[in-house]
Amino acid sequence: MSLQVAPLDGLGEIVPGDDVPTLVAEALAAAVDLLPLRLDDVLVVTQKIVSKAEGALVDLTTIEPRAEALEFARRHDRDARQVEVVLREARRVVRMANGVIITETRHGFVCANGGIDASNVGPASGSVVTLLPEDPDASADRIRAAIEERLGHDLPVIVSDSFGRPWRYGIVDVAIGVSGLMPLEDLRGVPDADGRVMRSTVRAVADELASAAELVLGKTARRPLALIRGATFQRGPGRVRDSLIPPEMDLFR
Amino acid sequence: MSLQVAPLDGLGEIVPGDDVPTLVAEALAAAVDLLPLRLDDVLVVTQKIVSKAEGALVDLTTIEPRAEALEFARRHDRDARQVEVVLREARRVVRMANGVIITETRHGFVCANGGIDASNVGPASGSVVTLLPEDPDASADRIRAAIEERLGHDLPVIVSDSFGRPWRYGIVDVAIGVSGLMPLEDLRGVPDADGRVMRSTVRAVADELASAAELVLGKTARRPLALIRGATFQRGPGRVRDSLIPPEMDLFR
Numbered sequence: 001m002s003l004q005v006a007p008l009d010g011l012g013e014i015v016p017g018d019d020v021p022t023l024v025a026e027a028l029a030a031a032v033d034l035l036p037l038r039l040d041d042v043l044v045v046t047q048k049i050v051s052k053a054e055g056a057l058v059d060l061t062t063i064e065p066r067a068e069a070l071e072f073a074r075r076h077d078r079d080a081r082q083v084e085v086v087l088r089e090a091r092r093v094v095r096m097a098n099g100v101i102i103t104e105t106r107h108g109f110v111c112a113n114g115g116i117d118a119s120n121v122g123p124a125s126g127s128v129v130t131l132l133p134e135d136p137d138a139s140a141d142r143i144r145a146a147i148e149e150r151l152g153h154d155l156p157v158i159v160s161d162s163f164g165r166p167w168r169y170g171i172v173d174v175a176i177g178v179s180g181l182m183p184l185e186d187l188r189g190v191p192d193a194d195g196r197v198m199r200s201t202v203r204a205v206a207d208e209l210a211s212a213a214e215l216v217l218g219k220t221a222r223r224p225l226a227l228i229r230g231a232t233f234q235r236g237p238g239r240v241r242d243s244l245i246p247p248e249m250d251l252f253r
Numbered sequence: 254m255s256l257q258v259a260p261l262d263g264l265g266e267i268v269p270g271d272d273v274p275t276l277v278a279e280a281l282a283a284a285v286d287l288l289p290l291r292l293d294d295v296l297v298v299t300q301k302i303v304s305k306a307e308g309a310l311v312d313l314t315t316i317e318p319r320a321e322a323l324e325f326a327r328r329h330d331r332d333a334r335q336v337e338v339v340l341r342e343a344r345r346v347v348r349m350a351n352g353v354i355i356t357e358t359r360h361g362f363v364c365a366n367g368g369i370d371a372s373n374v375g376p377a378s379g380s381v382v383t384l385l386p387e388d389p390d391a392s393a394d395r396i397r398a399a400i401e402e403r404l405g406h407d408l409p410v411i412v413s414d415s416f417g418r419p420w421r422y423g424i425v426d427v428a429i430g431v432s433g434l435m436p437l438e439d440l441r442g443v444p445d446a447d448g449r450v451m452r453s454t455v456r457a458v459a460d461e462l463a464s465a466a467e468l469v470l471g472k473t474a475r476r477p478l479a480l481i482r483g484a485t486f487q488r489g490p491g492r493v494r495d496s497l498i499p500p501e502m503d504l505f506r
Contacts (some may be wrong), residue, residue, distance in 0.1 A: 003258040003469045095504045102504065110420040119454070162454075165418055166505035167363040168427070169496050170437045170457025172464070184423045201372070201415075204423025205468070211425070212465035215458070215484040216256045231468045243422050251348045251355065252419035252505050 006034060007216045008225035011049070020045075020053040021146030027225060029150055034227055037153040039235075042228045043143070044213035047161040047176060048117070049224040050139045051130040058085050058116075060127040072096065082116065082129060089114040089131060094253065105132060108244045109176065111163045133159065136177025137239045144179040156180035156235060160210035166252065173214035175206035175240050182238035183207070205233045206240070259287060260469045261478035264302070273298075273306040274399030280478060282403055287480055290406040295484060296396070297466035299477040300414035300429060301370065303392045304383040311338050311369075313380040325349065335369065335382060342367040342384060347506065358385060361497045362429065364416045386412065389430025390492045397432040409433035409488060413463035419505065426467035428459035428493050435491035436460070458486045459493070 010027040014020060024045060028034070034041075051057065065073070065084035073080035076099035083101065087093070090103035094110055103114045115132040133139045140157040147155045159177035164170070175183055183206035190201075213226035247253065263280040267273060277298060281287070287294075304310065318326070318333035322340060326333035329352035336354065340346070343356035347363055356367045368385040386392045393410040400408045412430035417423070428436055436459035443454075466479035500506065 002260070003465070005256040005258075005465070007255070097504055098502065100504065165457075167498050167503060168457065168460070169498055170455045170460065172425075172457045172460050174421070202423045203467070203471075204418075204421065204425045207421070207423065207425050208464040208468050211461040212256070212258070212468060214456070215461050215465060215481075218456075218485055228468075232471055245420050245422055249351065250420060251350060251353065 003212070003228065003230040005212050005216050006031075006227050006229070007223045008034075008227060009223070011224060013222070014049040014052045014224075016052060016055045016057060018053040020049055021143045022150075024143050024225060025146040025150035028147060028155075028227070031227070034229075035151075037151065037155055038229060040230055040233075042156045042158060042181065042209055042231060042233065043147070044158045044160050044210055044217075044226045044228060045140070045143060046173075046213075046217060046224040047115070047132065047136070047159055048130060050133045050136070050159055054133055054139065056131040056133050057128050058131060060085070060129060072101070075099075082113070082118070085129065085131075086114045086116055089116065104247075107132065107136070107176070108241060109163075111161075115161060115163075115176075132161070132176065137179065137241060138177070140177040140179035154180060154235075156233070158206055158210055158213075160213060162214070172207075173210040175210045175243075177240050178206050178238050180235060180237075181206065182234040182236045183240050183243040184238070185232075185234055204243070205231070206238070206243075209233065256465070256481065256483040258465050258469050258479055258481050259284075260476045261287075261480060262476070264477060266475070267302040267305045267477075269305060269308045269310060271306040272399075273302055274396045275403075277396050277478060278399040278403035281400060281408075281480070284480070287482075288404075290404065290408055291482060292488075293483055293486075295409045295411060295434060295462055295481045295486065296400070297411045297413050297463055297470075297479045297481060298393075298396060299426075299466075299470060300368070300385065300389070300412055301383060302477040303386045303389070303412055307386055307392065309384040309386050310381050311384060313338070313382060325354070328352075335366070335371070338382065338384075339367045339369055342369065357500075360385065360389070360429070361494060362416075364414075368414060368416075368429075385414070385429065390432065390494060391430070393430040393432035407433060407488075409486070411459055411463055411466075413466060415467070425460075426463040428463045428496075431459050431491050431493050433488060433490075434459065435487040435489045436493055436496040437491070438485075438487055457496070458484070459491070459496075462486065 060081040063081040065080035069083040095102040187201040313334040316334040318337035322336040348355040415424040440454040
């Protein structure tokens with residue numbers, strides 16, 4: 001048993017209004033060396049093209065920063081308009097210190113800058129930033145449906161984005177939306193190799209799949225699609241929003 | 254460009270005193286379908302066999318829990334002796350609530366239960382738990398050195414373990430020790446695909462490699478080794494301990 005992660009080419013520059021689900025299905029259909037698709041295949045799609053196609057974009061030239069954003073930006077050499085957008089997108093500010101803004105987005109994600117990103121938005125858009133998709137699980141649903149229609153195969157889909165973590169430097173890709181797979185595999189109650197029952201093992205398999213995809217997609221290239229073949233995961237009606245720790249259970253508010 | 258993750262078989266049950274570096278080098282040498290090794294290969298070794306071989310084990314029958322451990326265990330239906338070991342291994346208790354103990358270990362890792370684990374320790378060891386290796390970067394150094402001696406190839410090595418994260422359910426494998434590669438790839442100052450300079454992109458590539466390996470190794474099987482071929486990473490004298498956020502910069506103490 002071996003895992004393969006293959007980047008998919010053939011997707012051009014995505015612009016607002018593009019039908020990403022259909023374009024992704026076409027790119028898959030063109031990757032004939034990966035066909036037929038298998039039951040242990042998963043497709044990872046990076047957030048950036050989803051947000052761009054869905055129009056989850058803000059032109060910073062239209063933004064009037066509030067006083068708090070101006071002050072934070074001045075102190076930490078940041079773009080006050082971008083700080084303003086982060087605050088507008090936040091359900092709650094978790095931390096705002098050391099030049100870093102950690103917010104809880106309206107989806108429930110806790111991440112730096114509310115997932116707002118200025119890189120790789122497009123050549124003619126110096127002042128445009130991407131927001132997270134409105135409902136990334138639903139975005140994944142639409143891509144999966146288009147693939148099923150085009151290829152007659154029910155391919156699980158992950159929409160991924162790069163998040164930082166407390167305590168460790170660096171970002172890793174995680175799943176922000178899924179369709180057709182369970183983001184968590186619950187092994188509680190399953191015996192380990194010695195027959196002992198495991199108490200607290202829930203594998204965040206969709207996050208690990210997103211990280212594996214990042215290893216071939218990278219950050220500087222315009223590569224938004226990876227097909228992963230041979231991973232151990234559970235098919236099913238999973239939602240990333242159900243894999244977030246609810247605020248009342250959260251030890252790090 | 255495509256990434257492959259292959260589990261390696263041929264390592265038997267590891268017991269204290271086993272020479273894991275030599276055994277790993279032999280297992281690699283026996284995996285003839287993966288030879289010759291390539292410059293974009295990385296080996297991931299799970300923490301459990303390293304801890305067992307190095308004798309980083311505690312027999313809970315020898316442990317006398319303090320009052321705080323007894324009380325926490327009673328309230329949350331846990332083993333008081335294990336709670337005691339977690340507290341002894343901690344440099345600092347970060348959170349102790351909801352039945353969860355998050356500590357900072359003496360290495361600087363912030364994780365649940367101090368990385369102490371009772372599963373897959375061995376059939377005849379019902380009361381034995383594993384601790385984290387004393388110095389996981391040094392453990393990785395020894396494995397890399399044994400491989401270079403046996404196979405004449407400088408193969409970067411990652412020692413991995415499963416950690417939870419705030420805000421998201423489930424555990425993901427991360428790097429707790431590395432040898433021969435940089436755990437972080439710093440892209441700050443590198444232009445993105447549109448020629449815009451990226452401000453805050455540091456890829457936690459060793460953590461993503463550890464997560465990719467977990468996808469083939471899983472949790473219930475006795476599979477401690479995975480070779481990853483084709484990833485984008487930087488060779489070099491990296492140390493995981495340099496990739497941990499120092500306490501004074503930490504927003505989530």
